[in-house]
Amino acid sequence: MTENILNQKKILFIGVKFYHYHQEVIHKLTKDYCSSVTYFPERDTSIKYGIVNRLAPNMLESYQEYYYKKILSKIKEKKFDYFLVIRGFQMPLWFVQKVKELNPGLKTINYQWDSNTNSPFIDVDSKINILPEFDAKFSFDYKDVKEHDDIEYCPIFYTDEIKKIGMAPRPADYEYDLFYFGSYLPERYKGLLRFIEYAEQNNIRLKTYFYMPIRYYLIERLKGAKIDWKLIKFKPMNRKEYINLFLKSKAIVDVSNEKQTGMAMRVIDVLGSGKKLVTTNKWIKNDEIYDEKQIHIIDINNIEIPKYFLLDQTVHQPKEISNLDNWIRKIFAID
Template sequence: MFLENKSILFFSAQAFGYQNEIRAEMERMGARVDYFDERPANSFAIKAAIRINRNLLARYIDRYHARIIERTKNRKYDYVFFIKGESISVENLDKIKELHPEAKLIIYHWDSIANNRNALRILPVFDRAFSFDKPDCEKLGIRFLPLFYLRDYEEIGRQEPDYRYDLMFVGTVHSDRYGLLRRVTGQIERAGGRCFAYMFFQSRILYWKMKLQNKSLRGTSVRDFRFAPLPKAGLLDLYRKSRAVIDIQHPRQTGLTMRCIETMGAKRKLITTNGHIAEYDFYDSNNILIVDRQNPVVPPGFTTSPYRDIPAEVYDCYRIDRWLETILKS
C-alpha cells in the first residue's frame, strides 16, 4: 500500500457523503487522515453566499480555517489535499504551506471552474492540480482526471441483476433537468417501461424560487420533490434494480458527472445529454445513449437490450483507489 504510514490533511465540503468515501479509501490504503469540512457551515444560506462570492463571509470563513490551522500546526503531513477549494483564502493556504513545507499541496476540481469563483485565485499556490473538466485543463494547464466509482458499484456489476425499472434518475433539480427528464421518462413509459425518479431540492425556498423562474416547474407540487438527499443504501438499491440510468449534466458543464462513472462501474446502461462522453475510452454506443437536450429521443429497446462489458483494463482505471493513486503518486 503506497500510502502506508503517510499522513494527509484533507479538506472537502460535504458532497453527498463522497468526502467520507475518499477519506475511508485513503485510510484503507494505509494513510492517517485528518479530515475537515472546507466550508464553515452547510446551511443553504452559507453555501449560497460562498458560491456567489466568498468575500461576503470572508472574516467568518478565515477564522474557521485559522482554527483548523492552529489545531494541526504541530502535526507532520505528507499531503495537503483539497477538493474544489471554494472557500479557503490564498493567505490561509500560504500559512498551511509555511507550517508544512514538506507536504505536497494538491487540489482536485470536480466542478467546472466557472462554478467556483475562488478557484483561479488559489490555483497558483498548489503543487499539483487536477480537474474532471477537459476544457478547464486545456485552458489552465492542469491535469485532466475523470471522476471515479466506489467499490459498492463494482460489487453491483458482479451481481445477478434483479430489474424492476427500465430507467432511474436520482439528482438535484436545476436548469432544464426537470422538463427534459419528463420527456425522456414519458417515452419509456408510453412504450410500456417503468421509471423511477428521485428529484431533490436543497430547500423549499429554492423550489419556490425555481418554480417562479422555470416554466417547466409551474405545474408541479412541492409534494413531487424531496428535500433531503437519498441515502447511499437507497441509491445502491436503485442501481441494483435498474437497467439504465439517466444523466442530465448542467448546461455549462462538460466534465462527466459522478453518475456517469458510477453507472459504468455498476455495468448499467446510460442515457446522457453530455456528448463529450463519446471521447472517453469506456464509451460504447451499445451501452451509452447520447440524447439532444432540445429533442431527446430514446430508440425502442435501448434500455432492455443487454449491457456489453468493456475491457477490464479500461474498467479498472476508474476505481476510486486508482483515482487516488493518480492524484497522490503523480
C-alpha cells in the same frame, strides 16, 4: 507489487462535504493505504454559514478568513506529508502558503470536481488564487483540462459498493427500464418532464426521484417558476435506496449540468456498475471509456432511444479506471 508510498504518511485533507464521498476517501486512505488523515470541510457546514451566505454575502470572505484561522490553530503543531484539497471554495491564499511554510517538503494536490464556469478557481481574485500553489492539479471537467495545460484530467470515482453491483450476477429482467435520479436544476426539471412524456409514449418503465429542498422550491415558486410539486421529493434519497433502485434499473438517465462538461457522479456510478447510460453530455463521446452499446447520447429537446439499446443484453464490465483506488493512485502518483 506496487509500493504503498502513503504508508504511515500524514495527510491534511480539506474538501467538499458532499454526501458520504469525503468519508469514503478518508476510509480508503486510512484502511487500505495505512495513512493518517486530518479532515476539515472546505467551509463551515453549520447554519451560521447559510445565514451569512444568504443574508450577508458581502461578509462571506471575512467569514471564510475566520474559519481558516480556526483550522490553522488546530493544525499548526502537527506535521503533514501531503496536503489534499478538493475544490477549496474561498480558501485564502495565505492559508495555503502558511501550511506549506509549516511543513517543508509538503506535497500539495488540488482536485476540482466542479467546473471553472460553475465555481471559478482559475485566475480568480489574488486573495483566493490558490491553484498556482499546488504541485499537482487535476480536474474532472473536460473543457477546463483542454483549455489549461497545467491541469491534468482525472474523472471522479465510484465507491466499492458500486463496484459490487458490477460484479454481481445480472437479473434476467429489470423492474425499470430507466431510472431518472437528480437534484433540481432548471434543465433537469425540463428533462424530467420530457422523459415522463417520452416514457408514456414509448411504453418505457421509468422510475424517477427528483430532489429539491423545500426552501428552494418555495424560492423558485415565488420567482414564478412552474413546478409540479407531485414530481418533487423534498427529502434526499438515502444511499441504501439509491443502490436498491440502481440494482432494479436497466439504464440510468443523466441530464448534465449545462455549466459542466465532466462526468457527473451518477455517470461514474453507471460505469462502475456496468449499467447502461442515457446522457445529454456530448463530451463523453471523446473519452476512452465511451462505448455506444453502453452509452447513448441524447438531445433533451428531442429524446430518441433506439429499441435495441435497451433490449441489448451485452454484459458491461465495471470500468476500473474510475474506481476509488485508481483515483487515489492517480492523484497521489502511485505507480
